[in-house]
Every structure is written in structure tokens, then in C-alpha cells.
Amino acid sequence: MSDAVVFESVSKSFGPRSVLKDVSFTVAAGTAFVLLGRSGTGKSVTLKLIDGLLKADSGEITVDGTKITALNSAALAPTRKKMGFLFQSAALFDSISVGENVAFPLRRNTQKKDSEIRDIVKGILEKVGLGKEFDSMPSEMSGGMRKRAGLARALAMEPSILLVDEPSAGLDPITSTEIDELLIAIKTDHHATLIIVTHNMPSARRLADQMGFLDDGKLLAHGTVQEMEQSEHQLVRDFMKSKQGG
Ligand SMILES: Nc1ncnc2c1ncn2[C@@H]1O[C@H](COP(=O)(O)OP(=O)(O)OP(=O)(O)O)[C@@H](O)[C@H]1O
Ligand SMILES: [Mg+2]
Structure with missing residues (x-):
């Protein structure tokens, strides 16, 4: 199996603040990696x-x-086109319709005709359960719908790697489960690689093939759900026991 993402001794600081120190991990193509941490x-x-x-x-x-x-x-542009990003805040453009939000990356990155873009966007909106919302404005939608719209936009370019930041934040458990099911379908049907950040342990357990746990700039632990449950680190074991969502 090939690797979708590899970090080798990556460090990142902002001014004096060291955020990542020598972080290394590998995400195999077609798998879901869930990143945990405070x-x-x-x-x-x-x-x-x-x-x-x-x-x-x-x-x-x-x-x-x-x-x-x-x-x-x-x-970097060709590599960026292989990735879709669902931001922590969904980050929709509020002044244009949901359909135009999803069309945006296609208009910017492809030469496709208007009618073709419309068909692609309709298909993706259908897939995320927003088939009737092409002309809706993001500001009129609920948090769960905005998440779906953000996901639709992240999927527009058929990414082979999908980066997802807090898919369940602010969502009720049922909506959150539905979003997880969409993510799992994207992995299974399109062989996409998922890299997901979440605080929601039930969701993390549903999604993860592998997990990583960041603490104090280091990848403190990584492995399968079972391996994380048996981690030598108390903090990781406690995190894994949490039942909380959101
Ligand atoms: N562009 C930036 N400029 C300066 N500092 C930043 C920047 N982005 C992030 N940081 C700092 O890096 C640290 C890590 O931020 P990050 O957003 O990755 O945290 P997180 O693990 O996603 O947290 P949360 O679970 O609250 O979303 C924080 O101290 C943050 O203030
Ligand atoms: Mg964050």
C-alpha cells in the first residue's frame, strides 16, 4: 500500500511558541487517520x-x-488540487448560494463548462443530503447543513485526500453520525484517504483505522483504537474512555 501523507521530524513554531516538535507519522492511502489531542x-x-x-x-x-x-x-498547486479541506468553521462564502460555494473550486481550477459544473454540483449536493439546497444561502442554513455544504465543497474536485477539522463540532449526535457515515462512504467508494481531527470519541472510534495523539508538541501515541486503549500513557487511556461528543 502506498502512503498518502508522511511527516518526517516536522517542527513548527509561531514566534517563540513551539507547536510541533519533531513529529513523524505515516498515513496509508485509502485509510482514515484520526488526530486527537487537547x-x-x-x-x-x-x-x-x-x-x-x-x-x-x-x-x-x-x-x-x-x-x-x-x-x-x-x-504546490497540483498537489493541493488532490486535497479537499473541510475547515473547523465550514468556511462558506455567505454572499453566494450553496451551489455556487460548491462550484467555486471547479470554476477556479477547471475549464469545465457551466452546465457541466451545475450537473457535478447537483450530484455532490445530492450525495451529502442537500439535493434541494442549490439556491439556498448559507446564512439560512443550520449548523449541520453548513457542515454538509462545506463537505460538498471539499469534495468538488474529487480529492484523493480529504482533510476534515472537527466534523461533529456543534452538531447533535444523530447529525454527527450521519456526517461520519458520509465520510466512511467517501473512503470506501472513492478509496480516499481521510485525515480527521475530532474531540468526539464516539465519532473517532467509528472513523479511525489509525489514531494519533498530539500532546505538548509531540505525537505521544499512535495506533489502532485497541492499541490506543492500551497505551502506556494515562492521558491517552483517559481520552479514549471519554464518552463525550461535540
Ligand atoms: N497562524 C497562526 N499564527 C500564530 N499562532 C498560531 C497560528 N495558528 C495556530 N497558532 C497557535 O498554534 C497552537 C496550536 O493551534 P491549533 O489551532 O493547531 O490547535 P488545535 O489542536 O487545533 O486546537 P483546538 O482543538 O482548540 O482546535 C495554538 O497555540 C495557536 O494559538
Ligand atoms: Mg483546531
Whole structure:
């Protein structure tokens, strides 16, 4: 199996604040990797490093066989097109319709005709359960619908790697389970690699093939759900016992 994402001794600081220190992990293509850790431990930063929105200070990040650490934004563009990003806040454009939000990456990155883009967008909205919402405005939608719309936009370019930051934040348990089922379907049907940050343990357990636990700038533990439950670190075991969602 090939590797979708590899971190080798990656470090990242903001001014004096060291967020990641020598972090290494590998995510096999077509699997789901769930990143856990307390608030402020660098989980969102890790996703942004993978997507090239942030640059590592040292170490090497490889995405789908391409070493991205030293690339400028033009050289990075083909690799970025393979990735979809569902941000922690869904990050929709509030002044354009849901359909146009999903169409946005297709208009920017492809030469496809308007009618073709409309058909693709309709198909994706259908898939995430927003088939009737093409013309709705994001501001009129509930949190769960906004998440689905953000997911639809992240899927527009048929990414082989999907980066998902807190898919269940602010959602009720049923909606959160539905989003998880969509993510699992994307992995199974499209052989996509998922890298998911979540605080929601029931969701993490549903999604993860492998987990990683960030603490104090280090990847404190990684492994399967079962391995994490038996971690030598009390903090990891306690985290795994949590029943809390959200
Ligand atoms: N662009 C930035 N500039 C300066 N500091 C940043 C930047 N992005 C993140 N940080 C800092 O890096 C640390 C890790 O942030 P990050 O957003 O990755 O945390 P997190 O693990 O995702 O937390 P949460 O679970 O609350 O979302 C924080 O101290 C944050 O303030
Ligand atoms: Mg975060």
C-alpha cells in the first residue's frame, strides 16, 4: 500500500511558541487517520501543514509521493488540487448560494463548462443530503447543513485526500453520525484517504483505522483504537474512555 501523507521530524513554531516538535507519522492511502489531542496542541496546524496553507520550519512532509516542504505555491498547486479541506468553521462564502460555494473550486481550477459544473454540483449536493439546497444561502442554513455544504465543497474536485477539522463540532449526535457515515462512504467508494481531527470519541472510534495523539508538541501515541486503549500513557487511556461528543 502506498502512503498518502508522511511527516518526517516536522517542527513548527509561531514566534517563540513551539507547536510541533519533531513529529513523524505515516498515513496509508485509502485509510482514515484520526488526530486527537487537547485544545491548542496543533491539530489544526497539522492539517494546514498537509494542505500547504502553513509551511513547516524543519522536517519533510510528503503528500501522495511529492515532497511539499520546499515547494512554492505554484509548484504546490497540483498537489493541493488532490486535497479537499473541510475547515473547523465550514468556511462558506455567505454572499453566494450553496451551489455556487460548491462550484467555486471547479470554476477556479477547471475549464469545465457551466452546465457541466451545475450537473457535478447537483450530484455532490445530492450525495451529502442537500439535493434541494442549490439556491439556498448559507446564512439560512443550520449548523449541520453548513457542515454538509462545506463537505460538498471539499469534495468538488474529487480529492484523493480529504482533510476534515472537527466534523461533529456543534452538531447533535444523530447529525454527527450521519456526517461520519458520509465520510466512511467517501473512503470506501472513492478509496480516499481521510485525515480527521475530532474531540468526539464516539465519532473517532467509528472513523479511525489509525489514531494519533498530539500532546505538548509531540505525537505521544499512535495506533489502532485497541492499541490506543492500551497505551502506556494515562492521558491517552483517559481520552479514549471519554464518552463525550461535540
Ligand atoms: N497562524 C497562526 N499564527 C500564530 N499562532 C498560531 C497560528 N495558528 C495556530 N497558532 C497557535 O498554534 C497552537 C496550536 O493551534 P491549533 O489551532 O493547531 O490547535 P488545535 O489542536 O487545533 O486546537 P483546538 O482543538 O482548540 O482546535 C495554538 O497555540 C495557536 O494559538
Ligand atoms: Mg483546531
